[in-house]
Amino acid sequence: MIKSLIQKLFIRNKKKDELIKGLKNISGFKTMDETELEGNSQRKPKKFILEKGKVLPIFLPEFEGFSNLKITKWHFQAGDLIEEGSIICEIENETITLEFESFANGRISDICPLNKILKTGEKLCELEGV
Structure with a gap:
């Protein structure tokens, strides 16, 4: 029994490490520890400014080793x-739930339907500069 509990602990840590490794491929992703370490610096990240009238499609990034991802909740509506x-929005599958954050100000448009199984690179929504 103890052996099976120890194996389950190590499997969870392995999956966590795999998830973090996959997320590290996303530009700008930082773990909580990395964020806290940088919190003491005075350096501010560059803001991405979306020009008025410009439309920016937002695509699902690659999450290595994870499939069957779908949007389960939109926090905003088109417009x-x-x-x-x-x-x-929230993106999840049977093992993970991710909150997807906007990296610019704008008007959200052309949103993907809920519960549609998504592929890497598929458009989630569009952001229009205002």
């Missing part, structure tokens, strides 16, 4: 104004 850092 809503969003700010940088706002949680746009």
